[in-house]
Structures are given as C-alpha cells and as structure tokens.
Amino acid sequence: SGLQEQAGTLIMSIFKSHIAQIGAYTPPLEGRDPHDHLLLDFNERTLPVCPSVKQALIDFIQDDRLQCYPSYGNIASKIARYCNVDAAQVMITNGSDQGIDLIIRSACSEGEEAIIPGPSFAMYQQVAKVENLKIIEPSYSVDQGFPKQAVLDAISDKTRLIVMANPNNPTGTGVAREDILEIAAAAPKAAILVDECYFEYTQETVADIVEQYPNLLITRTFSKTWGLPSVRLGYVISNSGNIRALLNVRGPYDVNQLAVVAIDAALSNPGYTELYVKEVMEVSKPMFEDFLNRKGIDYWPSVANFIWTFPNNPDEIEKHLRAHHILVRPKADESDRVGLRINLGNKAQTESLIQTLSQIV
Numbered sequence: 001s002g003l004q005e006q007a008g009t010l011i012m013s014i015f016k017s018h019i020a021q022i023g024a025y026t027p028p029l030e031g032r033d034p035h036d037h038l039l040l041d042f043n044e045r046t047l048p049v050c051p052s053v054k055q056a057l058i059d060f061i062q063d064d065r066l067q068c069y070p071s072y073g074n075i076a077s078k079i080a081r082y083c084n085v086d087a088a089q090v091m092i093t094n095g096s097d098q099g100i101d102l103i104i105r106s107a108c109s110e111g112e113e114a115i116i117p118g119p120s121f122a123m124y125q126q127v128a129k130v131e132n133l134k135i136i137e138p139s140y141s142v143d144q145g146f147p148k149q150a151v152l153d154a155i156s157d158k159t160r161l162i163v164m165a166n167p168n169n170p171t172g173t174g175v176a177r178e179d180i181l182e183i184a185a186a187a188p189k190a191a192i193l194v195d196e197c198y199f200e201y202t203q204e205t206v207a208d209i210v211e212q213y214p215n216l217l218i219t220r221t222f223s224k225t226w227g228l229p230s231v232r233l234g235y236v237i238s239n240s241g242n243i244r245a246l247l248n249v250r251g252p253y254d255v256n257q258l259a260v261v262a263i264d265a266a267l268s269n270p271g272y273t274e275l276y277v278k279e280v281m282e283v284s285k286p287m288f289e290d291f292l293n294r295k296g297i298d299y300w301p302s303v304a305n306f307i308w309t310f311p312n313n314p315d316e317i318e319k320h321l322r323a324h325h326i327l328v329r330p331k332a333d334e335s336d337r338v339g340l341r342i343n344l345g346n347k348a349q350t351e352s353l354i355q356t357l358s359q360i361v
C-alpha cells in the first residue's frame with residue numbers, strides 16, 4: 001500500500017496542481033430508461049426521433065462504412081442554411097459541450113477573468129476551472145432575470161470570457177438581444193459566448209449579426225429539440241475568421257460519422273421537430289404553468305421548455321413522481337432551497353405529470 005500511495009502521489013503530480021481541486025461533472029444519468037420512465041429530468045425531447053433518422057442510421061451501418069474515418073461532406077452548409085448564415089460561419093462540434101470547451105480554451109489563459117452568471121449550466125465553470133480562470137458569478141434573480149448591470153460592472157481589462165445562456169438553464173431566463181449587444185460592445189476583448197442550446201423553443205438568436213460583432217460566438221446543438229443527444233452533434237456560429245481559428249483547435253474526427261448521418265436526415269424533415277416544439281410550447285407549457293399557478297407553487301418565469309419549480313416538499317414530490325415512473329431534476333438555488341427542474345413533453349405526457357402531481361400537491 002506504501003507503493004500504491006507513492007504511485008498515487010506520482011500520478012497527482014503529473015497534472016497541473018489545480019486540476020485535483022476541480023470536482024468532476026457527473027450528472028445523475030444512471031437508471032434512466034425511456035421505456036420505463038417519463039424522462040423530464042434532462043430537458044430532452046420526450047418522444048423518439050423521426051423514423052427517417054433511424055432508417056438513415058440503420059442504412060449507414062448496413063452499408064458497411066463503420067471501418068472508415070468520418071468525413072463531413074456538406075453538413076456544415078446544410079446547418080448554415082437551416083440557420084440562415086454562411087457555411088464559413090459554422091463549425092460542427094461534438095455536442096455543444098465541445099463548442100463551449102473549444103471557445104474557452106482558445107480565448108482564455110490562466111489567471112484571466114470569466115464572467116459566468118449563475119446559477120447556470122455546469123460546463124462553463126467546469127472548463128473555466130480547468131483553464132484556471134478567475135470566475136465572477138453575478139446572480140440571476142426571479143424578479144430581475146438576467147443580471148445585466150452586474151455583468152457590465154464586472155467587466156475589467158482581464159475579462160476574456162462572458163457567458164450568456166439564452167435561455168439559461170436551470171432558470172429558463174431569456175436574455176434580451178439589446179443586452180447581449182450592449183455587453184458585447186462593452187467587452188470587445190472578451191469572447192462573448194451565447195449558448196443557444198434551446199434556440200428552437202425560443203427562436204431568439206444573435207446569429208444574424210456575428211459579422212458586425214467579431215467577439216460573438218454562438219453554441220447550438222441537436223441534443224435537445226432534435227432528440228439526438230446520444231450521437232453528440234453541436235455547432236458554433238461565429239464570424240468566418242473565428243471559425244477558421246477554432247477549426248485549428250478541433251480535431252479532424254471529433255464529430256462521429258453517425259452523428260452526421262443522423263443530423264443530415266433530421267434536417268431533411270424539420271417539420272417533425274417543429275410540430276413537437278409547437279405542442280410543448282403552446283399546449284404543454286401553458287397547461288403546466290396554469291397548474292402551478294392554481295396550486296400556488298413558486299417557479300422561475302421561463303422562456304424555455306423547462307420550468308424550475310419550488311414546491312414546499314420537493315423531496316417528497318420527487319420520490320412520489322419517481323415511484324410513478326416520472327423523473328424530474330432536483331436543483332438547489334443559491335440559498336440552498338431545493339427546486340425541481342421539470343421539462344415539458346407532449347400534451348398527454350403533461351396531463352400525466354399533472355395528474356400524478358395532483359395526488360400529492
């Protein structure tokens with residue numbers, strides 16, 4: 001055991017000293033079975049993908065192509081067309097997580113400052129900590145939403161990154177376009193990372209002005225609305241110079257071929273996704289908000305497909321839902337009050353959620 005201890009010390013010393021202080025990002029993924037559960041805990045699409053997407057994957061495998069390295073063809077152009085931008089303004093990534101990682105790694109050096117309003121999606125802080133950045137975390141609030149003034153006040157000579165998740169997770173808060181632009185103009189030396197992971201639900205974007213604002217970098221994904229988090233495909237939209245630079249950092253095969261095959265098929269039938277979005281946002285979400293209002297349950301106003309709710313007995317409710325095969329995500333706020341982040345599915349799924357909740361609320 002002495003030897004093991006020695007070996008342990010040796011292994012630790014190989015890495016930069018601050019790495020050992022960072023906790024791993026370990027979301028509670030185990031035991032989630034879509035055949036046995038209604039999954040409302042990861043903001044995923046709650047219905048299977050389009051049959052043509054499944055068929056495209058089957059065909060690809062049957063065609064004996066798995067032994068070849070990926071080649072991406074014109075997928076960036078197809079995504080660009082979907083986004084109304086130029087192909088040169090798009091780079092595909094292994095999920096938007098990789099986009100976030102590449103942007104932060106490429107823009108920031110140790111000791112520089114990152115403004116990451118919180119609470120928010122864990123990856124930003126994760127990567128910022130790996131790069132040993134100084135993190136400044138202005139707070140979102142139920143009443144004021146995005147902390148624009150606190151972000152502006154925090155900008156200094158050392159600011160190299162400002163994150164704006166639009167909408168933010170877990171709060172569901174949107175960021176006004178004017179606020180993004182004001183902040184981008186106030187911090188010209190900083191990478192302005194606008195995470196539009198849930199774009200399809202809000203249709204709010206700054207993709208149309210990436211040439212005018214050279215520090216704007218947008219991350220997006222096929223993981224949420226499109227229902228393909230398993231294959232990992234995200235993309236970055238920015239001005240073509242930034243995209244060229246980021247392509248110097250991304251590996252040539254970081255995105256797997258199955259992802260490209262699936263997304264190519266999905267993009268041929270955007271209506272399938274649009275119908276789901278419409279049902280979630282126009283039927284399920286108002287129905288659930290109405291339920292929360294009637295029951296007097298606090299929640300953060302959300303522009304997204306999920307709502308951070310604060311019932312009086314969150315643990316009990318989470319267990320009750322779990323016992324009825326519905327999973328939701330407990331998330332504590334800054335004052336350690338536990339809330340349940342719940343994403344919406346289709347109408348029938350939302351009715352089932354409400355019915356199950358009604359038994360205990």
Ligand SMILES: Cc1ncc(COP(=O)(O)O)c(C=O)c1O
Nearest residue numbers: 095096097121169197221223234
């Ligand atoms: C705000 C936000 N950004 C990015 C992601 C990661 O998405 P991807 O699967 O594309 O890496 C998530 C996933 O939960 C998210 O909530």
